[in-house]
Amino acid sequence: MRINIAVIDGDGIGPEVCAAAIGALDAAGKRFGHELCYRHVLMGGAAIDKHGIPLPDETVDICKNSGAVLLGAVGGPKWDGLPGNLRPEAGLLGIRKSLGLYANIRPARLINALKATCPLKDGIRDRGIDMVVVRELTGGMYFGKRNTVFRGGAEAYAYDTEKYSVAEIERIARKAYEIAAARKNEIISIDKANVLDSGRLWRKVVHELNAEYPKTRVSDMLVDNAAMQLIKNPSQFDVVLTPNMFGDILSDEAAMITGSIGVLASASLGDGAFGLYEPIHGSAPDIAGQDKANPVAAVLSAAMLLKYSFGLNAEAAAIENAVDRVLEKNIRTADIAESGSQIVGCKEMGRLIAEAVFTDRRPII
Ligand code: NAD
Numbered sequence: 001m002r003i004n005i006a007v008i009d010g011d012g013i014g015p016e017v018c019a020a021a022i023g024a025l026d027a028a029g030k031r032f033g034h035e036l037c038y039r040h041v042l043m044g045g046a047a048i049d050k051h052g053i054p055l056p057d058e059t060v061d062i063c064k065n066s067g068a069v070l071l072g073a074v075g076g077p078k079w080d081g082l083p084g085n086l087r088p089e090a091g092l093l094g095i096r097k098s099l100g101l102y103a104n105i106r107p108a109r110l111i112n113a114l115k116a117t118c119p120l121k122d123g124i125r126d127r128g129i130d131m132v133v134v135r136e137l138t139g140g141m142y143f144g145k146r147n148t149v150f151r152g153g154a155e156a157y158a159y160d161t162e163k164y165s166v167a168e169i170e171r172i173a174r175k176a177y178e179i180a181a182a183r184k185n186e187i188i189s190i191d192k193a194n195v196l197d198s199g200r201l202w203r204k205v206v207h208e209l210n211a212e213y214p215k216t217r218v219s220d221m222l223v224d225n226a227a228m229q230l231i232k233n234p235s236q237f238d239v240v241l242t243p244n245m246f247g248d249i250l251s252d253e254a255a256m257i258t259g260s261i262g263v264l265a266s267a268s269l270g271d272g273a274f275g276l277y278e279p280i281h282g283s284a285p286d287i288a289g290q291d292k293a294n295p296v297a298a299v300l301s302a303a304m305l306l307k308y309s310f311g312l313n314a315e316a317a318a319i320e321n322a323v324d325r326v327l328e329k330n331i332r333t334a335d336i337a338e339s340g341s342q343i344v345g346c347k348e349m350g351r352l353i354a355e356a357v358f359t360d361r362r363p364i365i
Helices: 014-032 045-051 057-064 088-098 112-115 164-179 198-212 222-230 242-257 296-310 313-328 346-359
Strands: 001-010 035-040 068-074 105-107 132-136 146-149 157-160 186-191 217-222 239-242 265-269 274-278
Touching: 001 014, 001 045, 001 057, 001 296, 014 035, 014 068, 014 239, 014 296, 014 313, 014 346, 035 057, 045 088, 057 088, 068 198, 068 296, 105 164, 105 242, 105 296, 112 313, 132 164, 132 242, 164 186, 164 198, 164 239, 186 198, 186 242, 198 217, 222 242, 239 242, 265 296, 274 296, 296 313, 296 346, 313 346
Parallel strands: 001 035, 001 068, 068 274, 132 239, 186 217, 186 239
Antiparallel strands: 105 132, 105 265, 146 157, 265 274
């Protein structure tokens, strides 16, 4: 298969971790017989330096004409003084909007070799944590009508509106059903239906869609209970479907119980198979250019890219397994080092993972 990928290396550690992700993709391509083509485009600080704006039209066009986008990270102190619409982060919001990305997918899997990073009790974490949070990304309170009305003193007020249409709920729920079908066919849908009208509509639409996906078991959980259950019994979650704001909070909670910022991947999806894949961390200016960045989050983002945009599940699993196997040997970047770890830099970590993708032919788990 020919796989066209637009790469936004970005700023800070972005180019370093993207190079490692590309190394893993190339190794998977070599092993499974695919041709990978990359087009590197500018966004964020790098685009501001060259073109004076964070998101040039050419970048959007090339992304739209690719099968998927791999993004490192953007931003840094160099551009902090610019007005909001010219800051690197404006490029991020702009690209998500231009590409119609309304679903944010955040896997939270406790890598066995990194069990020690889990802050939960042994008895809880030993049951395993492996879930995917499917969060609606372009609706709800963050995009609803809002205002601050100043009337002097205690009369002043502010409001934000949580609003969801049937169409918005349906399209994100559909993503969750599709992702569940490739996993255990189980969805826990999060809402606040005991209080909010929008929550009751959310619940109704999610269940009505179940008729189209009869093999999937759907249950509901109130968001306050979900926040507790993630700590008490995280192994019960597989696919977690959430509105925007609840997902913002719960996906960070799920991330905290499964690992360090350097190992967590994410995807933003729109209609069809197209998606943008990026580590959840930022550009880490404090360690940029020092070969200290952990590339695992970017490498796992590349695995998601193969799985969700190209349907290449075995190839994605080969990359995930390669990460597990390198970490099992206690080879670590400094941010996740434990006692006795062999500490390596970003480049060497990337090289070892790529090597394991290509050479380690043990059965894919
Ligand atoms: P950050 O994620 O860049 O860094 C937070 C801390 O985690 C730092 O100490 C950093 O060294 C460490 N860290 C992050 N990723 C790491 C990795 N892969 N390996 C090892 N250590 C890692 O967050 P921040 O410091 O709040 O933000 C820095 C810049 O990144 C800001 O300009 C911010 O706007 C931007 N940012 C961009 C994105 C994005 O591009 N999606 C996301 C978040 C922040």
